[in-house]
Amino acid sequence: MNLLADPRTRATRRALVSLVAFALLWELGARSKAWFGVAVPWVGHVPPPSAVLAAWVRLLGDPGYWQSWVASLLRVLAGFTAAMAVGIPLGLLLAMNRVCRMIFFPVLELLRPIPPLAWVPAAILFWPTQELSIAFVTFVGAFFTIVLNVVGGAGAIDVRYFQAARAMGATGWNVFRRVVLPATVPAIVVGAAVGMGITWEVVVAAEMISGGGSSGATGGGMGFFIWNSYIGGAYEQIVVGMISIGIAGYACSEALRRLGARVTPWLVRA
Amino acid sequence: MRAEAPRRGRLSIEDVVKTYGRGEAAVAAVDHCSIEIPAGEICMVVGPSGCGKTTLLNAIAGFHDITSGRIVLDGETLCGPGRPQARPGADRVVVFQNGALFPWKTVLDNVCFGPRMQGRAGAREIEQRARALMAEAGLAGCERSYPAELSSGTRRRVEIVRALMNDPSVLLFDEPYRALDSLTRSVMHESLLQTWYRDPVTIFFITHDLEEAIFLGHRLVVMTARPCRPKAVIEIDIPHPRDYGVLTSPRFRALMAEASALVREEAEQAFAAGDAER
Numbered sequence: 001m002n003l004l005a006d007p008r009t010r011a012t013r014r015a016l017v018s019l020v021a022f023a024l025l026w027e028l029g030a031r032s033k034a035w036f037g038v039a040v041p042w043v044g045h046v047p048p049p050s051a052v053l054a055a056w057v058r059l060l061g062d063p064g065y066w067q068s069w070v071a072s073l074l075r076v077l078a079g080f081t082a083a084m085a086v087g088i089p090l091g092l093l094l095a096m097n098r099v100c101r102m103i104f105f106p107v108l109e110l111l112r113p114i115p116p117l118a119w120v121p122a123a124i125l126f127w128p129t130q131e132l133s134i135a136f137v138t139f140v141g142a143f144f145t146i147v148l149n150v151v152g153g154a155g156a157i158d159v160r161y162f163q164a165a166r167a168m169g170a171t172g173w174n175v176f177r178r179v180v181l182p183a184t185v186p187a188i189v190v191g192a193a194v195g196m197g198i199t200w201e202v203v204v205a206a207e208m209i210s211g212g213g214s215s216g217a218t219g220g221g222m223g224f225f226i227w228n229s230y231i232g233g234a235y236e237q238i239v240v241g242m243i244s245i246g247i248a249g250y251a252c253s254e255a256l257r258r259l260g261a262r263v264t265p266w267l268v269r270a
Numbered sequence: 271m272r273a274e275a276p277r278r279g280r281l282s283i284e285d286v287v288k289t290y291g292r293g294e295a296a297v298a299a300v301d302h303c304s305i306e307i308p309a310g311e312i313c314m315v316v317g318p319s320g321c322g323k324t325t326l327l328n329a330i331a332g333f334h335d336i337t338s339g340r341i342v343l344d345g346e347t348l349c350g351p352g353r354p355q356a357r358p359g360a361d362r363v364v365v366f367q368n369g370a371l372f373p374w375k376t377v378l379d380n381v382c383f384g385p386r387m388q389g390r391a392g393a394r395e396i397e398q399r400a401r402a403l404m405a406e407a408g409l410a411g412c413e414r415s416y417p418a419e420l421s422s423g424t425r426r427r428v429e430i431v432r433a434l435m436n437d438p439s440v441l442l443f444d445e446p447y448r449a450l451d452s453l454t455r456s457v458m459h460e461s462l463l464q465t466w467y468r469d470p471v472t473i474f475f476i477t478h479d480l481e482e483a484i485f486l487g488h489r490l491v492v493m494t495a496r497p498c499r500p501k502a503v504i505e506i507d508i509p510h511p512r513d514y515g516v517l518t519s520p521r522f523r524a525l526m527a528e529a530s531a532l533v534r535e536e537a538e539q540a541f542a543a544g545d546a547e548r
Binding site: 158160161163164165166167168169170174178179182183185264265266 | 331332333358359360362363364366368370372373374375383384387388416417418432436
């Protein structure tokens, strides 16, 4: 077999070429003071990738850097898990019960357009600890997306499936468990993936605004790490923090995609 | 050949009326419709689009109510005075127009669904029977597949096996082969007849395809344009077992001509009434 013709190898090769080309362009741009002759303001401040890489290697031995990872990841997981735990049942309830929908939906629709970051001050006031406030804001980020996806998914189930199930003797709980739930799983997976992306966006901003939590510089999370680097003028570290968030978000999405594929085998094989 | 002494499946539709809405705005979908289907008969129903055939089928299945009249299955009143809507039940399983196999279940789990829900037998027993019925229908080997992995023709056959697993008294078909290409459809017809020869269950079969209707049925009920009511009943006196050879027989052609004249009349009336073919 020709290894180069294998589509997966080819995709990897192209991805590598794209990344290398991007880094090269960045390096050249950062080193040429005037961005290839076109004067772009401030661009000279962006550190070249070689310097970023050097800073990164140095940071790999720094426990504070890793603690930032852990702190942000824990907040994301806490907010995300809570959003799933509350959002999925609520979404199913709203989709299945018209009265509940009429009662809860107006409130939901009123709160939904509020950007998660607008919750930060209120969250800091409401919750006893900084940690809880940040987790709450990440929860808000994922919650509405998850609820709306579940409502949409469960509400769009073809009536034929209900009719078929009932004709074959399924009632109540069995209709819910064997029709509603599996039919909604694909929408839950989509909601989770989108919600996960939002939690990473939100957690970093919340950490910046709230000053990173009670545990000081080391427990501040990735957002605080970036902010702190900015205050300290360590520009390479800002970029390291940014790329770290990119990697973390990508890893979380990939993990969810794989988990999602595992719980929806009928979509994968089709 | 008519099924020898079929045990059950005698379906009587007695003077059934179904109107939507009330008062001035009321629209009649089914109008004093009476059809008597003996046990083990394949009763084909044709009529203009939107005439109310599916409304009638849904009333039998228990998916919605009737305004007046009575539907009786083997002496048991499914719906009638004092009980407008029948309870859906495994004695009347529907095979839907676009299919309703659960996409999230494997073929085997789909086929076993009814008996499992009804708790009629042990898990082992149910699965054995499912495998046996699938093998009979030429479906061995796709037990572990998901419906989306199968061709549309195979999906229809799986769905009929799934229905038969419930030991229904009546199978209700709502244009099950409409979306198939004509070649696949003709294979489906022979496959359905083979199934019926093994298990002569009563069949109430809605279609638009006259060739399908005359090839499969013992009787063909031609419905009027909305509101629907039997306009004529054609006895299809071509002996069973049938195969595709009968399509070219003079008797088949004569029945086709008779039926299409009747259907055309209704379709033209429906068209004139502005209720054109959708």
